[in-house]
Amino acid sequence: QVQLVESGGGVVQPGRSLRLSCAASGFSFSNYGMHWVRQAPGKGLEWVALISYDGDNKYYVDSVKGRFTISRDNSKNTLFLQMTSLRAEDTAFYYCAKEPIAGDEVWAFDIWGQGTMVMVSS
Amino acid sequence: DIQMTQSPSSLSASVGDRVTITCRASQSINSYLIWYQQKPGKAPKLLISAASSLQSGVPSRFSAYGSGTDFTLTISSLQPEDFATYYCQQNYSPPPSFGGGTKVEIK
Numbered sequence: 001q002v003q004l005v006e007s008g009g010g011v012v013q014p015g016r017s018l019r020l021s022c023a024a025s026g027f028s029f030s031n032y033g034m035h036w037v038r039q040a041p042g043k044g045l046e047w048v049a050l051i052s053y054d055g056d057n058k059y060y061v062d063s064v065k066g067r068f069t070i071s072r073d074n075s076k077n078t079l080f081l082q083m084t085s086l087r088a089e090d091t092a093f094y095y096c097a098k099e100p101i102a103g104d105e106v107w108a109f110d111i112w113g114q115g116t117m118v119m120v121s122s
Numbered sequence: 123d124i125q126m127t128q129s130p131s132s133l134s135a136s137v138g139d140r141v142t143i144t145c146r147a148s149q150s151i152n153s154y155l156i157w158y159q160q161k162p163g164k165a166p167k168l169l170i171s172a173a174s175s176l177q178s179g180v181p182s183r184f185s186a187y188g189s190g191t192d193f194t195l196t197i198s199s200l201q202p203e204d205f206a207t208y209y210c211q212q213n214y215s216p217p218p219s220f221g222g223g224t225k226v227e228i229k
Contacts, residue, residue, distance in 0.1 A: 044209065044220055044221070044222050044223050045158075045166065045209055045211070045220040045223075046220070047217055047218045047219070047220075050216075059216060059217070061217055062217075095165055095166075100168075100171075106213055107213040107216055107218040108156055108168070108171060108211075108213045108218075109158075109166070109168065109211075110168050110177075112165035112166055112167070113165060114164075114165055115165055
């Protein structure tokens with residue numbers, strides 16, 4: 001079945017870096033745009049980044065521009081989020097999520113992973 | 123950026139009750155409105171897209187309406203498995219934005 005599995009979360013000091021991964025299975029990963037969405041503990045949902053199916057187009061929420069980089073390896077069905085200069089306010093569960101339509105970006109999320117927790121603390 | 127406002131932020135209801143959640147956009151988003159359900163410790167689940175189209179497998183007790191700036195999600199007869207937090211999200215114009223959520227609790 002369609003599945004997304006995130007990994008790479010953990011506790012990190014402010015200013016340090018972390019790389020999240022999302023392993024996809026059960027669908028043609030290379031045909032779909034992919035997102036990262038985060039949720040601070042006890043809070044609501046915040047979209048973080050989108051990468052197009054072919055990796056050519058990338059978009060970010062303003063608060064992470066210049067610090068986070070979304071990428072993908074279609075040969076390995078894996079999505080990444082490289083996070084640098086981490087701040088306390090980046091503390092959240094990070095979910096990878098799939099676009100519902102192949103080859104297009106409609107800014108919706110039809111399949112979500114289980115999430116990986118990132119805590120930024122000294 | 124488009125702001126999404128949900129109300130109420132929480133509600134208490136009993137099994138069998140009819141429940142309505144509202145979502146308002148800061149500008150017109152036509153019908154580019156999505157509803158998600160999130161249970162504690164779980165990822166969100168897509169329930170409804172295009173303001174009123176139920177995803178496959180979503181029970182018919184869920185319905186949603188609206189266009190422009192005002193939207194509603196209704197659960198006609200609340201079931202035990204419906205106790206969760208519900209979020210609306212606009213996909214009219216990037217960046218996509220979510221409402222603050224409505225937590226449906228057991229009375």
